[in-house]
Amino acid sequence: METIPVNNLPVVGIGASAGGLEAFEQFFRNVPADTGMAFVLVSHLDPNHASLLTEILQRSTALPIVEANDRIAVAPNHVYVIPPNRDMTILQGKLRLNIPDESHAQRLPIDTFLRSLAADKGDNAIGIVLSGTGTDGTLGLKAILDGGGVTFVQDPISAKYDGMPSNAIHAGCARFVLPVDEIAKALGSGTRSTVIFQGTPPTPAAISGMNRILMQLRAASGHDFTLYKKSTINRRIEHRMSQHNIDDTDVYARYLKENPHEVHMLFKELLINVTGFFRDGEAFEILKQDILPELFSDKPADYVFRAWVAGCASGEEAYSIAILLYEWLEETHQIFNIQIFATDLDEDAIAFARAGIYPFTVAQDVTPERLHRFFVKEDAGYRINKEVRKKVMFALHNVISDPPFTKIDLLSCRNLMIYLEPELQQRLIPAFHYALRPGGVLFLSPAESIGTHTGLFSPLNRKWKFYRAIRTSTFSRALMTDPLWISDNSSKAPEASIRKSGDGNFAELTRRALLQFYAPASVVTDAKGNILFVFGETGKYLRPAPGQPTLNVIEMAREGLSLDLRAALHAAGQGTPTLGRELSVKTNGGFTSVSLSVRILPGLSSNEGVLLLSFQDVTALSPPRKSLRRKRAATSGQGRIEELERELDYTRENLQATIEEQQASNEELQSVNEELQSSNEELGTSKEELQSVNEELITVNAELQAKIEQLIGVQNDMKNLFDNINVGSIFLDEHLVIRRFTRDAAKIYRLVVTDVGRPLSDIKSAIEDDDLLTEARTVLDTLIPHEREVHITTGGWYLTRIQPYRTLDNVIEGVVLSFTDISARRDAEMAMQDARELAENIINAVREPLIVLEDNMKIVSVSRAFYNKFQATPGETLGRPIYELGNGQWNIASLRTLLENILQQDKTFDDYVVEHDFPGIGYRKMLLNARLITPRVGNKPLILLAIEDVT
Known part of the structure; x- marks a missing residue:
């Protein structure tokens, strides 16, 4: 297999929590050993418990599995496992380990690693989320998709816990949703080569098919993607094709034509909806500390600060800017009106952003102080509070073809232009200049720039791409040369052009005119009078209240309006509207008659408490009340009027x-x-901590369960081993207390299961003259093994061995007594001894001398007649060669030849005559007879030599 450069090495990040052990094992059982990828496993582990994950998983794969070390370089076809109580990232192909600030609660180790993987590997990053609870892993998969990588999510149906997979799927971060074994096969079968990487340059037929697809998409959606980055477009089209098992672009183009719903799905696929809160934190610090002070300098008190976030996706960038503006205004004690426009092509993303509810994982991007100040915790996640939401206006808008917003102070367009071709990028920059006020700031991502339009902007911060718009007339000429911005409604404000003109244009114009000329000034409030929306000029009836700024309609009411307005709101809260109540309101030093109406808005349930307050001047004014009082005083008496006025004042x-x-x-x-809300947040945090601990305990329990199963297997093997070798063993601790024993040990000691934990001295043994305990104590003290043969009362013999009990750490924790039945061996030895004695008695009973020789002619045995005949002793005879007996009288050449022939040719000889003068007995003439004896046991032959004296 070819060596893959480190920079191009595909790295697979796999995350799981509860139920992840089974998923990991199933995954690696199906992964080939030569994928050329590196695998990094991130799981929720107990920070105080040693992990068995590496040891357990090694049984499922031939790939080497190691626990990650700090700064270890990942290698292909290797698996790396996160250690307990560590956060892990990857930088330049090396794993980095850090001790987390908190052991439980807000830790999101999977998101942490996958996001670093996306930043380090780009389109060589592969993210996989398996079984688990919670939302960890979702943001990491989003980052991988944003960087051009590929994501896999376990099918929730096959997951033991479907929380993490389901959350990733609902967030749109799953490129492939498959069972675990299918994910492994997809990685190993070459799917990644067609999905993750762009291979050889596309053929003309493929280019033609792609163009047809984009033309159909433009005709159906009205959006042109031809000037988007080809690599991004092709990769996302290929993903949709793979969902339908289509390999040919022409076939997919026909499929689009026949299935309009697929056009919508492809359009959603091409939209880049990946963002985050306070992305590039240092850039936001520069914005707060350096950019905002200059933007707000020399601005009047009633100034309206306008910001535009183009390509806002799901709204995190827009809300981040709103939060930053609030913080800066609070810290500098300034009051300005703020308007933030956030626009995007994706209608679903805009709806999501308007709701302002984000998963609990945003806690990783937002500081605890901001989370407490600007977010409200709900069951579904964290919601941006109303104070921030009402300052951000979300709308559908195509930054390429729709007219831009105008009079903008801050324009943020980050990580949008990186998906566009350079030609389109150069067309957008003049449009952004047109949208900004002179001196306004353009905020881009580090990967983007203003290109060749250096005459329109001056750089404020080159690293984080802040540019100031320069007052110049060249931008208008540059803008007019771009046909993308020329349209019949180019002079309209973007707020009016968000929705395209259609058949209802005249009806819409008529409705607006009627509202402008005939509808009374009105406000929409909640049941407490907090203003939600203002229509028309309400300054004659409402004014900012002194002191802390407020939007409560009662506190803002002018003199003469507040009491009746409060009563009308209370009546509306009870379901009774107030219609046409005439009041005298003080405006410009005098009183004006005003008609007040309070209605419950139709189409909304009354329990929501949304009210419509309308103010309208009364054209036919009745005489002022003071004049009426004077006339009444003239008719009924001044005293009575004064009394009534005093009662009214009281x-x-x-x-x-x-x-x-x-x-x-x-x-x-x-x-x-x-x-109570604070207590609820504390309870929520405690719940998260308990959930995190529960996930860790589930993982530990799964590891221990796997270890138990492994130990059960080993125990079964040991039981069968002991049962088959028929060796009795007793394991004693250092106090000679029984720890464990085998079945055959019960033949020596009368042991039962309940004897475990009792001293061995309490158990009666069947050994005669039993002193094994004394010998066991000696072995425990000296660590010298001991063995001997013992006889038991039932008649058997056993070889007893006593050895120290050593742990894997080489620690002595007792002794082991083993008993091997040697009764059969002893019986054989006794039988052999009896046979030997019988043979010796037979030999001794024969009158002729007999000699038994080995193959080297050494004497093994002689008869008693030989000793008597030749006056020899056993010391002089046994173990010596026959040729050396006496004075060498048996060293006869012919005899030597005959004896050697017997060994080599398996022959015998009879009546061989020997004549010799033997010391002590004189001259003798003898006849020798020889026979070859081949024993059954052993391979050394023997020679039996018989001597007959014929003198």
């Missing part, structure tokens, strides 16, 4: 006191509510 004072008491009670209730 009533108003009592009412005001009551209102103040209610306000105080409301503040107390609000304070209690905040405390």
Whole structure:
């Protein structure tokens, strides 16, 4: 296999939590050993427990599996496992380990690694999310998709816990949803070569097919993707083709024509909806510390600061800028109106952004202070609070073909132009200049720039791509030469051109005109009077209240309106509208008659408490109340009027006191509510910590269960081993207490299962003269093994061995007594001894001398008649060659030849005559007879030599 350069090495990041052990094992059982990829496993592990994951998984694959070390370089066809209580990232192909700040709760180790993998490997990154609870891994998969990599998610149906896979799928981060074994086969079968990487240059037929696909997409959606980056477009089209098992672009083009729904799915696929809160944190710090002070300098108090986030995707960038503006205004104690426009092509992304609900994983990107200040925790995740949401206006808008917003102070377009061809990038820059006020700031991503339009912008920060718009007339000429921006409604404000003109154009113009000329000034509030929307000019009836800024309609009401307005809101809360109540409102130093109406908005449930307040001047004014009072005074008496006025003043004072008491009670209730909310957040945090601990315990339990199964297998093997070798063993601790024994040990000691834990001295043995315990203590003290043969009362013999009990760490923790039945051997030895004694008695009973020789002619045995005949002793005879007996009288050449022939040719001889003068007995004439004896046991032959004296 070819060596893959380190920079091009595909790295597979696999994340799992609860139920992940089974998924890991199934995955590696199906992964080939030569994929050429490196695998990195990230799981939720107990920080205080040693992981068995490496040892368990090694049984499932031939790939080498190691626990990761800091700065270890990943290699192809290797598996690396995250250690307990560590966060792991990858940088320049090397794994980096860090000790986490918190052991539990907000830790998201899978997201942490996958995001670093996306940044380090780009389109060579592969992300896989398997079984688990929670949302960890979703943001990591989004980052991998954004970087051009590929993501796999386990099919929730096959997952033991479907929380993590389901969350990743619902977030749109799953490129492939497959069972675990299918994911492994997809990686090993070459799927990645056609899906992840762009291979050889496309053929003209493939280019033609792609163009047909883009033309159909433009005709159906109205959006032209021809000037988007070809690599990105091709990769995403290939993904849709793979979903339908289509390999040919022409075939897919026909499929699009026949299936309009697929056109919509392809359009969704091509939209880049990957973003995050405070992406590139240092850039946002520069924006807050250096850029915003200059943008707000020399601005009047009533200035409206306008920002535009182009290509906002799911809204994180827009909300990040809104939060930053709020923080800066609070820190500098300034008050400005803020308008933030956030636009995108994707209608679903805009709807998601408007809702402002994000998964719990955003806690990884947002500081705890910002999370507490600007987010509200709900069951589905964290929601941006209303204070920030109402400042951001989301709308559908095509930055390429629709007119831009105007009079913008800050324009953020980050990581959008990287997906566009250079030609289209150069057309967008003049449009952005047109949208900005002179001195406004353009905020791009580090991978983007203004290109050749250096005359339109001056750089403020080259690293993080902040540019100031320069006042110049060249931008208008550059803009007019670009046909993308020329349209019949190019002079309209983008707010009016968000929705395309259609058949209802005249109806829409008529409706707007009627609203402008005939509809009264109105506000929409909630049940407490907090303003949600303002229509028309309400300055004659409402004005900013002194002190802390507020949007409560009662506090903003002008003199003469607040009491009746409060009563009308209370009545509306009870379901009773107020229609046409005439009031005298003080404006410009005098009183004006105003008609007040409070209605519950139709189409909304009454329990939502959304009210419509309308103000309208009364054309036929009745005489002022003071004049009426004077006339009544003239007719009924001044005293009576003054009395009534005093009663009215007293009533108003009592009412005001009551209102103040209610306000105080409301503040107390609000304070209690905040405390309860804080307690709820603490309980939520505790719940997350418990969930994290539960996931870790599930993982540890799965590892221990696998270890138990392995130990059970080993125990079964050991049991069968002991049962088959018929060796009795007793394991004693250092106090000679029984720890364990085998079945055959019960033949020596009368042991039962309940004897485990008892001293061996309490058990009666069947050994005669039993002193094994004394010998066991000696072995325990000296560590010198001991063995001897013992006889038991039932008649058997056993070889007893006593050895020290050593652990894997070479620690002595007792002794082991083993008993091997040698009864059969002893019986054989006794039988052999008896046979030997019988043979010797027979030999001794024969009158003729007999000699038994070995193959080297050494004497093994002689008869008693030989000793008597030749006056020899056993010491002088046994073990010596026959040729050396006496004075060498048996060293006869012919005899030597005969004896050697017997060994070599398996012959015998009879009546061989020997005449010799023997010391002590004189001259003798003898006849020798020889026979070859071949024993059954052993391979050394023997020679039996018989001597007959014939003198």
